[in-house]
Amino acid sequence: MKKLVSQRQLILxxxxxxxxxxxxxxxxxxxxxxxxxxxxxxxxxxxxDFFMLLIFLFLFNKNPDLSFYQILEKMFGCMIARIMxxxxxxFFLMKCWGAFVTNYSYLNENxxxxxxxxTYCFPILxxxxxIARLKVNALARLVEFFAPIVIIGFLVSLLVGIRxxxxxxxxxxxxxxxxxxxxxxxxYSFWFGDYLIFIVFFGNTKVEKxxxxxxxxxxxxxxxxxALFFATIFSVFSYNSVSHTNSISDILQVLPSTAxxxxxxWVLILVWDMALFLYFAIYIxxxxxxxxxxxxxxxxxxxxxxxxxxxxxxAIIVNFDIELSISLAKxxxxxxxxxxxxxxxxxLFLFSPMIKRRDKADEIFMEK
Amino acid sequence: xxxxxxxxxxxNIYPHTNFMSNKNLSVEKKSKExxxxxxxxxxxxxxxxxxxxxxxxxxxxxxxxxxxxISLNIINPLNNFVGDKKKIDLDSILNxxxxxxxxxxxxxxxxxxxxxxxxxxxLVENCEGAIAFNVVGYEQRSxxxxxxxxxxxxxxxxxxxxxxxNIGLIxxxxxxxxxxxxxxxxxxxxxxxxxxxYFDDLVDSDIVAQIKKxxxxxxxxxxxxxxxxxxxxxxxxxxxxxxVGNCEKPDIACSKILEGRVAILVDGSPxxxxxxxxxxxxxxxxxxxxxESHRSSMLxxxxxxxxxxxxxxxxxxxxxQLYHYKVLPLKFLVTIIDTTQNLPLxxxxxxxxxxxxxxxxxxxxxxxxxxxxxxxxxxxxxxLGDTAVKAGLVSPPGVMIVAMSAITIYIIPNQSSQISxxxxxxxxxxGTLGFHGIIIxxxxxxxxxxxxxxxxxxYFAPYSPFVKSDQKDAFxxxxxxxxxxxxxxxxxQKERRFSIENKKRGNKK
Numbered sequence: 001m002k003k004l005v006s007q008r009q010l011i012l013x014x015x016x017x018x019x020x021x022x023x024x025x026x027x028x029x030x031x032x033x034x035x036x037x038x039x040x041x042x043x044x045x046x047x048x049d050f051f052m053l054l055i056f057l058f059l060f061n062k063n064p065d066l067s068f069y070q071i072l073e074k075m076f077g078c079m080i081a082r083i084m085x086x087x088x089x090x091f092f093l094m095k096c097w098g099a100f101v102t103n104y105s106y107l108n109e110n111x112x113x114x115x116x117x118x119t120y121c122f123p124i125l126x127x128x129x130x131i132a133r134l135k136v137n138a139l140a141r142l143v144e145f146f147a148p149i150v151i152i153g154f155l156v157s158l159l160v161g162i163r164x165x166x167x168x169x170x171x172x173x174x175x176x177x178x179x180x181x182x183x184x185x186x187x188y189s190f191w192f193g194d195y196l197i198f199i200v201f202f203g204n205t206k207v208e209k210x211x212x213x214x215x216x217x218x219x220x221x222x223x224x225x226x227a228l229f230f231a232t233i234f235s236v237f238s239y240n241s242v243s244h245t246n247s248i249s250d251i252l253q254v255l256p257s258t259a260x261x262x263x264x265x266w267v268l269i270l271v272w273d274m275a276l277f278l279y280f281a282i283y284i285x286x287x288x289x290x291x292x293x294x295x296x297x298x299x300x301x302x303x304x305x306x307x308x309x310x311x312x313x314x315a316i317i318v319n320f321d322i323e324l325s326i327s328l329a330k331x332x333x334x335x336x337x338x339x340x341x342x343x344x345x346x347x348l349f350l351f352s353p354m355i356k357r358r359d360k361a362d363e364i365f366m367e368k
Numbered sequence: 369x370x371x372x373x374x375x376x377x378x379x380n381i382y383p384h385t386n387f388m389s390n391k392n393l394s395v396e397k398k399s400k401e402x403x404x405x406x407x408x409x410x411x412x413x414x415x416x417x418x419x420x421x422x423x424x425x426x427x428x429x430x431x432x433x434x435x436x437x438i439s440l441n442i443i444n445p446l447n448n449f450v451g452d453k454k455k456i457d458l459d460s461i462l463n464x465x466x467x468x469x470x471x472x473x474x475x476x477x478x479x480x481x482x483x484x485x486x487x488x489x490x491l492v493e494n495c496e497g498a499i500a501f502n503v504v505g506y507e508q509r510s511x512x513x514x515x516x517x518x519x520x521x522x523x524x525x526x527x528x529x530x531x532x533x534n535i536g537l538i539x540x541x542x543x544x545x546x547x548x549x550x551x552x553x554x555x556x557x558x559x560x561x562x563x564x565x566y567f568d569d570l571v572d573s574d575i576v577a578q579i580k581k582x583x584x585x586x587x588x589x590x591x592x593x594x595x596x597x598x599x600x601x602x603x604x605x606x607x608x609x610x611x612v613g614n615c616e617k618p619d620i621a622c623s624k625i626l627e628g629r630v631a632i633l634v635d636g637s638p639x640x641x642x643x644x645x646x647x648x649x650x651x652x653x654x655x656x657x658x659x660e661s662h663r664s665s666m667l668x669x670x671x672x673x674x675x676x677x678x679x680x681x682x683x684x685x686x687x688x689q690l691y692h693y694k695v696l697p698l699k700f701l702v703t704i705i706d707t708t709q710n711l712p713l714x715x716x717x718x719x720x721x722x723x724x725x726x727x728x729x730x731x732x733x734x735x736x737x738x739x740x741x742x743x744x745x746x747x748x749x750x751x752l753g754d755t756a757v758k759a760g761l762v763s764p765p766g767v768m769i770v771a772m773s774a775i776t777i778y779i780i781p782n783q784s785s786q787i788s789x790x791x792x793x794x795x796x797x798x799g800t801l802g803f804h805g806i807i808i809x810x811x812x813x814x815x816x817x818x819x820x821x822x823x824x825x826x827y828f829a830p831y832s833p834f835v836k837s838d839q840k841d842a843f844x845x846x847x848x849x850x851x852x853x854x855x856x857x858x859x860x861q862k863e864r865r866f867s868i869e870n871k872k873r874g875n876k877k
Contacts, residue, residue, distance in 0.1 A: 008834050107804055111692055115804075123801055127812045134819055141818035142811070145832040266695035266803070273807045281811075 004206040009140035011218050012147035013282060017194040018222050019154055020279035021099060023248045024106060026191050027233045031241035034181045037174050039230035041185045045192050046223040052345040053195040053219060057212055059348055064207050068199035069293040075351045084344060085294040091340045092287035094333060096280055097314045103276040105322040106246055110269045117320050125308050132284045132304050136204050139285055146274055153271035161232040161251045169235040186338060190329040193341030197282055200289045248272055395493045399425040405480055419446050420453035428488035434505030438488055442466060442501055458495050470502030481559060514616035516781050522658035523619045531561055531635040537618035538565055552583055558590035561635040562597060570628040572859035575823050579630060594634035594641050601643060603822055608786050611822040613645035620654050628860030644825035644858040648842050650782040656845055664845040672843060674776035679790045681773045682719045683798030683806050689715040691802035707763040716799035718762050722770040829857035
């Protein structure tokens with residue numbers, strides 16, 4: 001019997017992929033380029049992501065037993081499906097690289113005086129190698145086990161911030177107009193589009209009661225909370241937001257009134273290490289899945305090793321420098337990630353009637 | 369090739385006919401053959417006598433039978449034989465002359481096994497086959513409270529090494545016609561009896577079939593304890609984590625059978641195995657079910673804290689000192705620096721030294737005679753520990769951390785061996801990689817355990833995967849009346865355990 005991923009597990013995977021990377025560096029980067037209104041753009045981008053997720057849900061409900069690749073194959077044929085899967089593979093690989101380098105910089109800054117790159121890399125790569133080779137439902141269980149801890153950590157951080165936030169710091173809203181910052185914001189598309197990990201769970205997920213409503217409501221709540229977190233960061237640190245590059249732990253560390261909790265902020269750092277590790281593992285699985293769909297199911301072992309080695313090489317190329325990684329992502333990858341994030345779902349939505357037509361054609365052919 | 373084939377066909381048609389035996393073999397010859405097959409051992413007794421002038425022989429192993437019962441219920445009645453004295457056959461002996469109800473006719477090839485199992489076997493001249501009398505009389509322990517499952521309230525009976533007594537203890541509690549007890553045997557030299565006990569209408573039939581399949585495919589010389597069967601049933605026998613539940617008390621075994629699990633009893637072992645098994649079972653104590661639910665829930669949470677402390681405390685202590693001292697609160701940091709600054713060993717070696725010292729003391733106190741064991745623990749705990757601190761070999765925080773970790777291991781006795789190994793591994797990871805290592809080590813551990821699937825049951829159920837209805841008896845325990853559903857974490861046939869009619873609030877069933 002095929003072991004399916006439950007609705008709860010899917011939700012937690014989506015939440016981890018939504019939250020993990022965004023609440024570290026992004027607030028500081030956006031504060032630098034856009035200013036205190038950045039949370040509005042984050043909210044809009046996340047809402048766009050949400051609509052794309054709805055398209056995926058629509059496709060999933062129509063074909064609950066088909067894998068994502070099978071859907072693509074039915075719509076566009078084998079060749080285009082493979083090209084699209086390869087594009088997704090590159091997107092996931094990019095995300096892995098982002099998580100890998102971010103986690104290193106986060107630990108180096110907060111927990112270690114000088115963390116050697118090999119001390120960081122080899123254990124994590126060996127363990128992710130093991131996890132990526134697990135069945136999808138085993139990874140889902142792993143996420144289900146740790147995700148509540150991550151969510152509690154995020155909520156504690158948010159609540160501590162809310163207690164001290166002065167939201168009047170955010171006023172006046174959109175001082176420089178709405179469209180002025182949009183072009184800058186597009187360049188940060190790398191940080192979004194996390195709903196795409198859903199493709200791994202097509203045909204692998206158990207459809208339970210009120211599946212669509214539960215998933216969409218929970219994700220919507222998560223999106224609002226993330227936007228609220230951004231708003232809180234900007235209102236707490238106001239003009240200093242730029243210097244707080246690790247916002248999730250900075251809230252606990254920096255506020256004077258939370259000094260008692262602040263001395264234990266390393267607990268939150270560990271929780272976020274956990275979140276980033278899960279994020280990395282989820283995307284490695286995504287990369288592995290899309291690669292396998294592109295090139296067939298042979299050489300699984302080699303594929304996983306190759307993906308991890310590529311991530312390591314990419315990290316070494318940028319010398320584990322997060323600043324360099326961000327500037328590269330902003331310069332070269334934003335168009336690619338933007339087109340993957342919004343292009344694929346819109347294309348799928350437009351071509352979704354094709355599945356029915358193809359099915360009908362197949363039926364007629366079989367009858368003949 | 370052809371002759372054995374025909375013999376096997378005829379044997380199937382006439383199962384009680386032994387075609388290869390010589391019917392005219394005299395009792396004396398037969399008994400000598402049996403004795404020589406049993407290596408002419410001195411404890412195998414062959415007692416020759418006459419049943420109304422017909423020679424007969426009773427063979428048994430001296431040490432494992434009840435001698436009184438033999439003379440009273442077998443030999444005495446046969447000396448005063450009732451019936452046709454010219455034509456003596458086994459049926460007339462069995463039905464008219466012997467008062468023992470545990471007696472049966474057996475085939476020639478069963479004789480040796482029956483003798484070795486403690487039966488007295490009666491051979492009669494010119495009679496094919498034999499009569500086996502169950503006069504088994506091993507020395508056995510009485511029913512006592514098991515040392516590792518003591519309770520403050522609730523039943524105190526524990527299983528013994530006798531499978532018969534253990535079945536009796538279960539039968540006493542489960543008075544149901546649907547209780548099924550299936551027999552198997554394993555071990556070419558031990559012929560150990562194994563019994564599968566379950567409710568036919570509760571248990572998933574695939575689980576029973578799988579258990580039987582796994583047991584039947586093993587050819588082993590001997591089964592001494594239920595641990596052997598546990599290993600056979602495990603999906604990953606090389607793992608340090610056990611995948612089969614065990615218990616020493618009939619009340620626990622019965623409650624697991626009632627939940628739709630299978631209990632496996634092995635002759636000679638007081639440990640009863642239960643499958644399917646989930647990790648949460650080790651956090652549940654029988655005392656939890658005989659005390660208030662709030663108290664039980666609190667104790668379960670304490671057990672989890674104890675588990676975390678025992679695995680992570682030494683590792684965190686090392687990691688904090690070696691890599692992350694800046695995250696420690698200042699006062700705490702000053703205390704640690706004060707006590708550790710002149711130590712000859714670094715924190716990593718210091719903690720390892722204390723852990724190893726503790727484990728040696730623990731092993732010594734178990735193996736030594738009881739009176740010496742107490743002396744060893746006094747020497748170890750008071751003299752060695754204290755002197756080591758005073759001599760400046762180890763620091764007081766180090767001793768305290770390892771001592772706390774060592775004590776907390778035994779809060780979950782069934783997991784103690786796994787935890788002590790994990791404590792070593794995590795201490796090593798903490799010393800080499802720091803907190804990041806501990807986190808990814810934990811991830812690896814959980815990922816590894818998430819991949820366990822014993823008899824269709826996820827190891828971390830009902831938490832991962834989350835099973836809502838089973839949360840009532842997980843880390844938080846609810847009132848027994850709230851646990852109306854059968855566990856959903858593992859496959860079983862029934863949904864509801866019980867219902868309450870005419871409940872005052874809302875007449876819910």
